[in-house]
Amino acid sequence: MEFKDLWDVESAMKVLTHKTVDGKLWAEAVEWLIIYGPAEIRQLLLESSMTAASSSFPELKPSRFTPDGQPCYTIEDLAKALHMDVKEATKLLRQKEAEHEIQNFFDETGSGSVH
Numbered sequence: 001m002e003f004k005d006l007w008d009v010e011s012a013m014k015v016l017t018h019k020t021v022d023g024k025l026w027a028e029a030v031e032w033l034i035i036y037g038p039a040e041i042r043q044l045l046l047e048s049s050m051t052a053a054s055s056s057f058p059e060l061k062p063s064r065f066t067p068d069g070q071p072c073y074t075i076e077d078l079a080k081a082l083h084m085d086v087k088e089a090t091k092l093l094r095q096k097e098a099e100h101e102i103q104n105f106f107d108e109t110g111s112g113s114v115h
Helices: 009-017 023-036 039-056 075-081 086-100
Strands: 071-074
Touching: 009 023, 023 039, 071 075, 075 086
Parallel strands: none
Antiparallel strands: none
């Protein structure tokens, strides 16, 4: 079964509001809602994610923004902030790209920026 088919909005929202849910399960529900959820929920989660990221990783600054205002980061900056090797971070993002059939890597300028 594909990730897309593992959740629906109701089940993902139940997980988000459950007081004692496992962190990994909660993260999967958030990931599903950001990718497949209704626009208003996606927007709220993306805004919350940006707030949490700037609070948890104040040194991480976007290298640019997409036309719709979403921040883009270099893979090197992401890896450093997450205390990961660049190859490991690249592999993880490539895995997510394949899993969700979405593009995370953007390299319009040759800078290695990712979104």
